[in-house]
Amino acid sequence: MAKHFLVVAEQSEGVLRKVSFEMLGEARRLAGSEGKVEAALLGSGVEPLAEQLAWHGADKVYVADDAALQLYSAEAYTTVLADLVKKIQPDVVFIGATTNGKDLAPRLATRLGVGLASDCTGFSVDGDGKLLITRPIYAGRAIETIKLKSTPQMATLRPNVFPPLEPDTSRKAEVEKIAVNVGPIRAKVVGFLKKEGEEIELTEADIIVSGGRGLGGPEGFEVLRELAKVLKAAVGASRAAVDAGWIDHSHQVGQTGKTVNPKLYIACGISGAAQHLAGMRTSKVIVAINKDPEAPIFKVADYGIVGDLYKIVPLLTKELQEVLRG
Ligand SMILES: Cc1cc2nc3c(=O)[nH]c(=O)nc-3n(C[C@H](O)[C@H](O)[C@H](O)COP(=O)(O)OP(=O)(O)OC[C@H]3O[C@@H](n4cnc5c(N)ncnc54)[C@H](O)[C@@H]3O)c2cc1C
Numbered sequence: 001m002a003k004h005f006l007v008v009a010e011q012s013e014g015v016l017r018k019v020s021f022e023m024l025g026e027a028r029r030l031a032g033s034e035g036k037v038e039a040a041l042l043g044s045g046v047e048p049l050a051e052q053l054a055w056h057g058a059d060k061v062y063v064a065d066d067a068a069l070q071l072y073s074a075e076a077y078t079t080v081l082a083d084l085v086k087k088i089q090p091d092v093v094f095i096g097a098t099t100n101g102k103d104l105a106p107r108l109a110t111r112l113g114v115g116l117a118s119d120c121t122g123f124s125v126d127g128d129g130k131l132l133i134t135r136p137i138y139a140g141r142a143i144e145t146i147k148l149k150s151t152p153q154m155a156t157l158r159p160n161v162f163p164p165l166e167p168d169t170s171r172k173a174e175v176e177k178i179a180v181n182v183g184p185i186r187a188k189v190v191g192f193l194k195k196e197g198e199e200i201e202l203t204e205a206d207i208i209v210s211g212g213r214g215l216g217g218p219e220g221f222e223v224l225r226e227l228a229k230v231l232k233a234a235v236g237a238s239r240a241a242v243d244a245g246w247i248d249h250s251h252q253v254g255q256t257g258k259t260v261n262p263k264l265y266i267a268c269g270i271s272g273a274a275q276h277l278a279g280m281r282t283s284k285v286i287v288a289i290n291k292d293p294e295a296p297i298f299k300v301a302d303y304g305i306v307g308d309l310y311k312i313v314p315l316l317t318k319e320l321q322e323v324l325r326g
Contacts, residue, residue, distance in 0.1 A: 004092070074107055242257070
């Protein structure tokens with residue numbers, strides 16, 4: 001029975017990522033009032049974050065607080081979580097389908113000898129109490145529903161899909177510190193180099209302004225950044241723009257880039273190739289700006305503007321600046 005959930009919270013530099021709250025919200029919804037929603041929190045100096053997990057639905061938080069866990073390490077995190085799962089035996093384990101989560105989840109599933117459903121976008125409880133899991137396949141062209149027979153059922157959840165609960169600061173959770181014994185680590189992360197002035201993380205953004213080959217050059221992204229600034233949006237790109245060297249690969253949306261699910265996706269000078277759509281077609285509202293009325297992007301767009309993006313985007317920026325200021 002899917003009554004006992006373990007949500008692996010994700011934090012970066014002492015800040016919990018939004019997907020942690022989204023997973024708790026979904027676990028809470030599925031577990032109902034009788035079920036148990038627990039969270040695992042790994043890191044160094046992270047114990048104060050446990051209360052936020054309680055506010056968002058956790059009944060209990062297992063805290064693994066150790067210098068060895070300060071930076072994400074696949075080996076160390078897998079060892080700690082495998083020990084925890086064996087000890088508490090949850091029915092379901094949720095991990096974010098983030099860069100770290102996509103690295104961690106398969107390793108943990110293998111260590112536990114269980115199946116894993118990745119990048120999931122929906123759950124329901126079947127008659128036997130097991131979860132029915134919905135996930136896009138074939139680059140988003142089809143949706144499958146599966147049931148994992150092994151226990152715990154493990155899944156990674158696509159960020160920005162599941163609504164978090166409204167935080168209730170009166171909610172408390174039991175906090176249990178767990179012993180950390182990671183053993184010898186063969187591959188050690190010694191540090192992260194952060195990009196200067198990096199904008200909002202693409203996979204967590206509510207709004208994305210994205211550019212493709214139609215920009216004609218790297219200067220086009222400056223025009224998009226103006227619009228992004230007004231909308232507090234992240235900047236995305238097609239592979240053509242990335243391959244041309246106009247913008248870093250970390251901005252690429254699509255099959256070989258990031259999967260995003262914002263409330264609003266504005267595609268500028270992007271034709272809408274299947275591999276690009278694979279990463280953004282589940283966006284809630286899609287706006288396409290393209291000078292070719294036959295561009296395939298218009299087939300998935302909720303709103304289409306046919307025209308030169310260099311005329312339209314500055315106009316949009318100006319109008320929105322005024323509307324949003326007022
Ligand atoms: C295995 C594989 C993986 C791939 N992975 C990805 C991926 O992750 N992400 C991805 O994006 N692609 C991916 N691709 C590439 C994909 O097939 C397309 O080649 C790519 O998405 C095209 O990018 P684009 O739409 O920017 O360029 P184009 O297809 O060249 O489209 C440019 C568009 O801009 C329009 N345009 C031109 N000038 C203007 C203007 N002034 N104003 C308005 N519109 C204008 C044109 O009408 C055209 O529609 C992958 C391909 C393969 C084979």
